[in-house]
Amino acid sequence: MKRSKKIQLILITAALASCSQKNKEPEWGTGNKTYVRGDSTAPYTRTHHGGGHGLVTAALWYYAFRPYGNYNNGTYTKAGYYSGAISANSNIGSNGFKGSVTRGGFGRSGYSVGG
Amino acid sequence: MERIKIQPRNNWQSAVEKLGFGFHTSDVAYWDESAYYTFSLDEITRIETATAQLWELCLGAVQHVIDEKLYAQFHIPEKFVPYIERTWNDDHPAIYGRFDLCVKDGKIKMLEFNADTPTSLYEAGIVQWFWLQDFDKSKDQFNSIHEKLIAYWKYLKIYLHPGKLHFTCLKETLEDLTNTEYMRDCAIQAGLDTKLVFIDDIGWDSTGEQFVDLENEQIKNIFKLYPWEWLAHEEFGGNILKDSNDAFWIEPAWKMILSNKAILPILWKLYPENEYLLPAYFEDNGMKDYVKKPILSREGANIEIVKHYGTVEKSEGEYGEEGFIYQQLFELPDFDENYPVIGSWIIGQETAGMGIREAKNLITDNKSRFVPHLIT
Numbered sequence: 148m149k150r151s152k153k154i155q156l157i158l159i160t161a162a163l164a165s166c167s168q169k170n171k172e173p174e175w176g177t178g179n180k181t182y183v184r185g186d187s188t189a190p191y192t193r194t195h196h197g198g199g200h201g202l203v204t205a206a207l208w209y210y211a212f213r214p215y216g217n218y219n220n221g222t223y224t225k226a227g228y229y230s231g232a233i234s235a236n237s238n239i240g241s242n243g244f245k246g247s248v249t250r251g252g253f254g255r256s257g258y259s260v261g262g
Numbered sequence: 263m264e265r266i267k268i269q270p271r272n273n274w275q276s277a278v279e280k281l282g283f284g285f286h287t288s289d290v291a292y293w294d295e296s297a298y299y300t301f302s303l304d305e306i307t308r309i310e311t312a313t314a315q316l317w318e319l320c321l322g323a324v325q326h327v328i329d330e331k332l333y334a335q336f337h338i339p340e341k342f343v344p345y346i347e348r349t350w351n352d353d354h355p356a357i358y359g360r361f362d363l364c365v366k367d368g369k370i371k372m373l374e375f376n377a378d379t380p381t382s383l384y385e386a387g388i389v390q391w392f393w394l395q396d397f398d399k400s401k402d403q404f405n406s407i408h409e410k411l412i413a414y415w416k417y418l419k420i421y422l423h424p425g426k427l428h429f430t431c432l433k434e435t436l437e438d439l440t441n442t443e444y445m446r447d448c449a450i451q452a453g454l455d456t457k458l459v460f461i462d463d464i465g466w467d468s469t470g471e472q473f474v475d476l477e478n479e480q481i482k483n484i485f486k487l488y489p490w491e492w493l494a495h496e497e498f499g500g501n502i503l504k505d506s507n508d509a510f511w512i513e514p515a516w517k518m519i520l521s522n523k524a525i526l527p528i529l530w531k532l533y534p535e536n537e538y539l540l541p542a543y544f545e546d547n548g549m550k551d552y553v554k555k556p557i558l559s560r561e562g563a564n565i566e567i568v569k570h571y572g573t574v575e576k577s578e579g580e581y582g583e584e585g586f587i588y589q590q591l592f593e594l595p596d597f598d599e600n601y602p603v604i605g606s607w608i609i610g611q612e613t614a615g616m617g618i619r620e621a622k623n624l625i626t627d628n629k630s631r632f633v634p635h636l637i638t
Contacts, residue, residue: 154391154408156282158447247469248478252498253488254462259435260379260487260560 263301263365265597265633270295271396282444283389285437293385294631295393299602299618300638305365306404312370312538313361313606313613319536320375323529324350324519335544336524337557337584339494345503346515354514355418357411357445357485358383362626363604366595371540372529373589373603374555377520378513379489381437382605382632383407384444386617390634401636405615407607408448414610415452422510423482426455428475431487433460442487449485461488466498471506483510490518491558523587524557542589551591556581562627567591577625594624601626602633 271277274295278286286293301309327333328350333343348354360380362373387407394403427449431442446456459475467474473481486493490513493499502511519525526542533539546552546568554566556579563579569591594601602620606613621630 154388155451156388156444156447158443158450248465248467248474250465251462252466252501253464253493253496254432254460255496256489256492257432257560259432260381260438260489 263299263305263595265297265299265600265602267297268295268397271393277392277396278389281389281392282440283384285440290629291631293389294620294633295397297600297633298397299633299635301404301635303637306637309363309365309370309404309604309606309616310613312363312372313608316361316372316375316538317359317608317611317613319529319533319539320377320520320525323525323532324516326532327519327525327528328516332528335528336519336522338518338522341500341503342494342515342518346518349514350516354512354516355421355483355510356513356517357414357418357609358513359517359520359608361606361608363606364592364594365604366592369592370538371592372538373540373592374523374526375520376605378517379487379521380605380607381441381487382617382619383441383607385632386605386607386615387411388444390617390632393634394636397634398636401638403615403634403636407609407615410609410612410614411445411448412451415449415454417610419452419454422454423507425482426457426479428481428484429456429458429486430461430464430484433462438487442485445485445487461486464498466501471501471504473501473505473507473509480507481509482507483512485512489521489560490515491522494518522557523555523559524585526555526587526589540590540592542587544585544587546588549588549590552588553591554586554588556584556586558584562621562625562630565625567624575624577627594626603630 274293275286278293283293327336328347331343333340333346338346358380359375359377360382361375364371364373387405391403391405391408394401429442429446429449431438443458446458449456457475457479459481463476464481465474465476465478466472467478467480470480473484475481493502493511502509502515524544526540527544529536530539530542534541541547541549543549546554549568550571551569554568556564559565559579559581562577564581565575565577566573567575594603597620599622600620601622601624602618603626605617605619607615607617616635618633618635619626619630620633621627
């Protein structure tokens, strides 16, 4: 039944074990004022964010802000970072390539595949 | 087939979490090692035989639906029909599927086929195998899922477009992410260059008419844990049809036919009296004991079980708009009010293993539990 008794996992264990850690409860109302741009190529606008101890955790930053750039003939040029979590009004940047790319057209039909 | 009650491992939560299995418990337990199922080798061989034959029947049914243009019965958007046919005729890469089977009184019956976005792959391939290593190393399991996934990705490698193989799923579901990342793990071990992009982060570059990831790298091959019926109806869906890269979406679009419960009456019409199929129709056809299922539904939603013309169980949900099918009732076996469904996996063209989900009622829904098994 089992062809090989040796199973190796090279990716999933570490990556997903960290995802299963419970987040700390936020302490609402203790947040500091931070200046957040939806896109690192966009100018600063002032936004107030409450968060645990007034700091946005590294993990949240990781998920909130993703690098974007452009691949051309196999070479990657990083343009900046942007967040899909921030209103489209704030999520404007100066990078030209982003102009022809739209996102968010998939993913609205359900919360989980299940089944 | 027997159900044996046991004491779970003392450290079972940390043991499964070490494997990266973070969704073992939600508001109710999902991974349940307070019991396990045993099967004789003969029973397993019969499940394998049934699975292999059902796979053959399903491929024949897809060809029939395409030949006879039966898409309206599946509520498949018309604009996707040429694309579906092309993915079938050109044999676009496909990797897996899971038959849900009822095994009882020496009979094996197909309840449905999760052909497009089957889950519980990680539990079946990895978690229950490591449970067995702790519980009784001397025993075997119907489980070569991991080895076959790696082998099939190796086989598919030359059929993919040059470039990366992207993997995608919804962003905020650990279950979907685990299944997707596990699949990616196997692809990496098969030597493929992979990258994860969440489905809602996928971009459409209107200049180049191509899908791109968050770094605007072109998507040329993509494994998706996201159903075709959702892709086809969403804002970006039409772009798949004009994609200049003609990216391979895995599973391919022809799986839209097999993952739809409208395939059940088609199978019965094509192969009446087949020992693994249950009579199924697009209307109740005078049956007094049947299960009414929406052609498109997930996790046991909107299912109605009718016995002696009366409803005995009914699940809530938001499906059913596209219509229903009616399948003769073949009740799940009762093990002290635990009702197990066998999920039997096809990887590539081969049977590969199974996982068991059991519920406290006849409808296997999103509160069902995954219970490991071994071969005696």
